[in-house]
Amino acid sequence: MEPINPSIDIESRRMELRGVVQLAGEVIAQYWPMRTFVHHNPLHSLEYLPFEETARRGKQFMGGHSYLPGTLYREYLKSGRIQLDHLDVALKPLVLDQSVTIGSRRIPHGNVLRACLTDGLCARATEPLDDQLHDPAQAVIDVVAASLSSEWAFPDLRKRIHLIVEGDQAALGRWLTLSHWCDDTFGTQIVQQINHELIKWCEAFLDEGHATWPMPGREKGLYQAWKDLAAQEWSPCGITDSRRKISRLPDYPEDALLQSLDALGIPSDLRQDYLSLQLTALPGWAGFIKWRAEERDYPWQKAYPVGLVKFLAIRLWYASELVQKTCREELGIEGRYDAVVGYMREHPDEYYLRRQRVAGRLPALYAEEVDRLRHHKGNGWGRVIERYGTDVVPRQEIAARRSAAKRLVALARSLELDPAVLAETPHATLKQLFDWMEGFPESDHGPVWLKALEAAYQQRLLTQLRTPAQQRIVPADQPGTTRPYSQSVYCIDVRSEPFRRHLESTGPHETYGFAGFFAAFIRYRAWGKEHDTEQFPVIMRAKNEVREIPRSYLDHKVSKHKARTKWVHAGHTLLHDLKENVVTPYVMVESLGWFYGLPIFGKTLLPSLYQRWTSWLRRLFVPAIATTLTVGKMAPDETAEMLAAEHHAIVRKVLHEHGGLRSSRITPALVEALRQQALNGQADLDSSLLEAAKPAELSPDVLRTLLDILRRQYDLTARAASRQKERITRTGFTVEEQTLTVDTALRMMGLTDNLARLVLICSHGSTSENNPYESALDCGACGGNEGKPNARVLAMMANNQKVRERLAKNKLVIPPDTHFLAGQMDTTTDEVQLFDLEDVPPTHRADLARLQEDLKEASILTSQERCTRFPEVEQPLDEGAAESHVRKRSVDWSQVRPEWGLSSNTAFVIGRRELTKGLNLEGRVFLQSYDAAQDPSGRLLEVLLTGPQVVAQWINMEHYFSAVDNDVYGSGSKIYHNVVGRIGIMSGPWSDLRLGLARQTVMNGDVPYHEPMRLLSIVEAPRERIDKLIERHEILRHYYHNEWVHLVALDPDDQVWYRYRPTGEWVRIDGAL
Secondary structure (H helix, E strand, O other): OOOOOHHHHHHHHHHHHHHHHHHHHHHOOOOOOHHHOOOOOOOHHHOOOOHHHHHHHHHHHHOOOOOOOHHHHHHHHHHOOOOHHHHHHHHHHHOOOOEEEEOOEEEEHHHHHHHHHHHOOOOOOOOOOHHHOOOOOHHHHHHHHHHHHHHOOOOOHHHHHHHHHHHHHHHEOOOEOHHHHHHHHHOOOHHHHHHHHHHHHHHHHOOOOOOOOOOOOHHHOHHHHHHHHHOOOOOHHHOOOHHHHHHOOOOOHHHHHHHHHHHHOOOHHHHHHHHHHHHHOOHHHHHHHHHHHHOOOOHHHHHOOOOHHHHHHHHHHHHHHHHHHHHHHHHOOOOOHHHHHHHHHHOHHHHHHHHHHHHOOOOHHHHHHHHHHHHHOOOOHHHHHHHHHHHOHHHHHHHHHHHHHHHHHHHHHHOOOOHHHHHHOOHHHHHHHHHHHHOOOHHHHHHHHHHHHHHHHHHHHHHHHOOOHHHOOOOOOOOOOOOOOEEEEEEOOOOHHHHHHHHHHOOOEEEEEEOOOOOOOEEEEOOOOOOOEEEOOOOOOOOEEEEEEEOHHHHHHHHHHHHHHHHHHHHHHHHHHHHHOOOHHHHOHHHHHHHHHHHHHHHHHOHHHHHHHHHHHHHHHOOOOOEEEOOEOOOHHHHHHHHHHHHHHHHHHHHHHOOOOOHHHOOHHHHHHHHHHHHHOOOOOOHHHHHHHOOOOOOHHHHHHHHHHHHHOOOOOHHHHHHHHHHHHOEOEOHHHHHHHHHHHHHHHOOOOOOOOEEEEEEEEOOOOOOOOHHHHOEHHHOOEOOHHHHHHHHHHHHOHHHHHHHHHOOOOOOOOOEEEEEEEEOOOOOEEEEOHHHOOHHHHHHHHHHHHHHHHHHHHHHHHHHOOOOOOOOOOOHHHHHHHHHHHHHOOOOOOOOOOOOOOOEEEEEOHHHOOOOOOOOOEEEEEOOHHHOOOOHHHHHHHHOHHHHHHHHHHHHHHHHHOOOOOOOOOHHHEEEEOOOEEEEOOOOOOOOOOOHHHHEEOOEEOOOOOOEEEEEEOOHHHHHHHHHHOHHHHHHHHOOOEEEEEEEOOOOEEEEEOOOOOEEEOOOOO
8 A cells, every 4th residue: 555645645634624714714704894894794604594593603603692682672562663463473483282270360371471571571680689678479479489399309419510511511612612611710811812912913914004014024924924923022921932832833824723723632523613613702803804815806915815724823823822821720731622521521520619610609708718729729629519519509499499489470460460379379380380481581582572573563564565555645746747857766775765755755756776886887996096996796796897087178177187186195195194203293293283283173163164164175276177987898999099008108207217308308209119119028129219219318228227127117018918908998888788787777677668858877975074984874786885986887878879779679768858867865965966967968957957956855855854863853953954964964073973874774675666655664675676577587686686685685684783782793882993904993992803883873872773673575576486586596595594584575466465484485465464
């Protein structure tokens, strides 16, 4: 038999480990950079599991709650947000066909469960003075407690210890790391120590230009950079001889991670769960690393590679060293899985007492005894446990029986029974009642409450949607009009719903909803910017690029505008550099302090006035310039011309900076000859170049130097030119692509006939100050960016005559007098800005003026409605006051709720506007226009269910989890937020990257402003069509079968409402849900 090649064996182990790490990373969600904040489900990777199972996993791995506390649900019950009949329906699967008799009353099992919910009888909360306060039912409590003593056998202490040890042995490695075990057993802070170290290194390595002094050696990757620098530290976390240990670690992070896992003795079958637990200790930093590792083209990832294996290699090294050190010092054993399990099995008494001491559950005298034994390495653990069993346990038994008796008395009161009747109730019946209560602990209440809350809202919404048209508030048509004044297409975002409703109330305007990227998948570069933005949902990809360029008639102003922009940018850069320079505090405070004082004074005391003043200055120094977009594809000769223009600019720059030539001596012939020489890659200088260089008096040696600079520093080579040409060819769309985009968009929303003279494609963005979450208020369908470029692209495509001609061949005729217009709604001020007005035909000026007037009125009405939700606005505001108030919020840098519009989202409607028109949906519903009659194949519905619905579900789940447990799944209070690395925020100076939304976004004081419910999708389409799509797409099966999303359909064929069950069957909705 041939020997196994060691290198092959090592590589196979590395590959296997990478697979295990990938699976372990499922429990954490990706974390996008803050500047393009993407709403997402923090447990997104576990959506293949049922919702309730994922909730348990979240609790297991991250310690997060997935439901509101029972006290808040009970407040919903009192206020009518939850109805008792919905609570009974939600309880039904848990109710046993059993009952007991108390006095003359028959008490079914369901009534007991309902009482536990409505009165909080299962919550274990004991006040310190309870036993000293008089209770009118004290005599009954004593009798019931005595009665329970004959039926209730309190577990023997030895048995309790045995169960605890068995449970902890089973949990170790699956739900409990060795680091956590040490902390729980010895009172150490190993997990916190490791977290502090990892935060320090992640914060430095993942920085994206925020830090003044960047971490050295980042180009080597996280693991190697840490290894080089940490080897210079002196005893981090008290680890002895750390320098030598770190320097001797393997070069490959996989090898280092395997070495640490072996040192900890983690069995192979537990490694996936164990690594998951390690990742969820810092889910924010780990989530960002997971995202970056999967974005291989991300510039920062290409420059400074990072991945979860590298992260875990560092973390497990610290864990291995600290666990070994602690176990040796405390117990004299190795810090390994098998040694720890052996200790628990062989020393159960000692283990039990240590755990109880750290948890604070021992009486003071016993706590002192445990401390003495621990410090003096005593052997009297058995004697202490014997005394504990005879002294403390009987008292615990008495207290437990009295607690049970009190809960039974509370149950009797909840059931409107006289507590005295319990004294005459058989012992077995009392025990049965108590077992029912114990079998339904508070931790099991969440799913029931959630289903009842959702059912109550869904019934209200479906009742609204069934409202006959004659009972809705719909403006009457203007006399003699069959064609609407305008048709407006808005993002499906819930914040568009109030605006659409108010615009429709001003006159015969039709509104439509469509995902805010408007079917235009583009990478966009604004004029004067150096980087592209991805204007499409993160679950999609784009192959077309669009650039913003000045309009051709403004060529004479472009150079002047560029010069002024450059000076303003230079001023900003200078001030930024001065702020971060080490000398500034000593020499510049007196001279520049007043300058920085002006914005502080203005933003704090007069935010609106300061904003108007700075805007005026900006327009004065750098006036806006009219632009257009490169929507059309370039011809081959235009592509070559554009590429040559880019090269010419580079060559001129090199001749000026490195050749010392003035502009007057740089001739076009010299520039082109030098460019051609650089591209052909030949060492010998071409005669045409030598000839062109004579007037500039450039020697051959200088020319060779310039060519070397062009090729090395500016990558002016044939290969690079080919890549540039390929990139330029991605700019714009062919006529066929434009036709397909417009056809898809118009048919998907049902906008195919009776088009108005003006059709507005209205995107949305936001304006706020001092808000790290600003991009979270922008368009989620546009990758966390403003949707303005997408709206302009679709409008320009739809106005293209060649596109209209091809659409007509597809039987989609756009009237010749219909003009598409692009706009954007600011969701913090409710104002709508229109773009490219110079393209509006003169014949449409009156239509435009009327639309602008009605948009203004709708804006004011929307602001008035939104102001009623702000907690500090105590009474309704008139039009002027509401408009002023929302503007002030958008520029107030101390405002923690600049908008508060996206919270409270609950439902997603895919259907015709007639389904929701005239209804006040309170800004809680995503509205996607769709006409099933225009989509016989179901192709368009497929796009909507697998695209916009996914985005809506991510937004919904982000708000859900941030509301139910803001400390774990949210980001805490904005008061303590600090931006780190330009990628995210921390709470205070040192924390994990915070995962979700701020407390102020989802909470109003201690009460949720966002009522956490799973998304309800309502689809107006035949059920057979929906069934085929569910069968075709796994993500839809995960949503509907695992109860992440509720699905209701209005079948156009029979106009009957149906609910889709997790079992895959449709159930007709007649009355209550």
